[in-house]
Every structure is written in structure tokens, then in C-alpha cells.
Amino acid sequence: MSHIVRRARAFYQSNPLATAALAYLLGIALAEALTTYTEPRAGMAMHCLLLLMMLFHSSRVESREARTLLVSLAFAPLIRILSLSLPLTHFAAVYWYLLTSLPLFVGLFVAGRALGFSWRDLGLNLRRLPLQMGIALSGLVLGVAEYLILHPSPLATSPDWRDLWLPALILLFSTGLLEEMTFRGLMQRVAQEGLGRWGLVYVAVLFAVLHIGYRSFIDVLFVLAVGLFFGWAVQRTRSLLGVTLAHGLTNILLFLV
Secondary structure, X not given: OHHHHHHHHHHHHHOHHHHHHHHHHHHHHHHHHHHHHHOHHHHHHHHHHHHHHHHHHHHHOOOHHHHHHHHHHOHHHHHHHHHHHOOOOOOOHHHHHHHHHHHHHHHHHHHHHHHOOOOOOOOOOOOOHHXXXXXXHXXXXXXHHHHHHHOOOOOXXXXXXXXXXXXXXXXXXXXXXXXXXXXXXXXXXXXXXXXXXXXXXXXXXXXXHOOHHHOOHHHHHHHHHHHHHHHHHHHHHOOOHHHHHHHHHHHHHHHOO
């Protein structure tokens, strides 16, 4: 373990981009902690500051790897800014996911085009279908496991399928597809270009940090493990299909079933 820590420390000390990425990760973690445990407005302000810093930083660097990584990382504070600032109190909670996801999908489209990535580059393809279906079914286990950790209140008004199909579809697209396109499609791809083999781990940690709001350290560790598994799956298959379905199924079981 100490050998791994020494190698990681040496890597960050010799790589300015990795040092900046680590600083932004720590900043996002602090902003999430402020939002969750102290003052949400302070956390919101810090997320706004981090977003501006990332965008300004991306305009000042020369290497493509640094620029694409910083632009992709900007989606992390942007996700939280939208979730905290949009006036959604008059809508049912499940529609919050839908309304928050729409500007993020637009942002992904614009960022992908600006950075020169096609949808296929970001993992929207049907490669290795049998393996993808196996990955997708892991969502059954993951959904039950996370429910046992969090025990959230259901988002549907009743267990009748007529009250479940639309919330399930929203969770599939507005959490499963959106978050996998953001973290494994865009962010992991550019992180591995800029940070090498640590890129997958970095994105998984960032993904877990954004779950601090559930106020469960066990859930953060669980999400970290899921992020590593999803990252490995996308690295292995070069497709988001399996992890998108697994992610969506996890949230459907967690919040609906």
C-alpha cells in the first residue's frame, strides 16, 4: 500500500495537470461538504467559483489534454449548481431529475462538439452486446444493495405500473444515460488521456464525492466501488450501453421498486 501511495505522490508531483485536477477534486469535495453539513449557499458559491476557475483555466492552457480535462471537469460543479438553483419546488421530486438533466444534455452536446468528440467516441454504440447485457443486469444487485444502505422514500405515488413507467423512464435517461455520458463517456475518456491509468480512479472518486449529499459514508464508499466497476466496464467494452442500463436499473430499484 505504501508503495502505491509513493507512486501516486510522485505522479502528482511531476504532472502539473494532475496536481490541478487533484486540487479541483478537493475543492468539489469541500463544496459538497459545505452544502450538505453547514450552509448550502456557501457550498453553492464555492461550486460557482470552481466552475469559473475551471473554464478560465481551460482557456489559458495550451495542451489539448489539459483543456479537454478541465472542460469536462466543469460538469461536476455545474450539476450541483443546477440542482441547487433551479426553481423546482412546485414539481414532483421525480421531475427534478428530468428538468435538471435537460440543460446538462445540451451542455454535453456543445462540449462534445467543441472538443471534437462524436457520440460514438463518447460510448454511444452497441459493441459487445452479450457482455453489455450482463453488465446491465448488475443493476439488480446494485439497486438492492444501495436501498439497504439508504432506505430512501419512494418517488412514485403508488406501486401500480401506470404510476411507475414514466418515473422509471425519467430515471433511466436523466440519471443513467446522463451521468454515464458525463462521467464515463466524456470525463473518463479525457481523464485517461491526461492522467493516464489514474484517470479511471480519479473519475470514480469524483463520482463518489458528488454523493456526499446522501449523508452516508458507507454509500460514498459503495458509489466509489460502483464507479470503479462502471469505469472498468466502459474501458473494456468502449460502450456506455451496459453501464447506462445498470445505472438506470439501480436508481429505479432504489427510488421506485
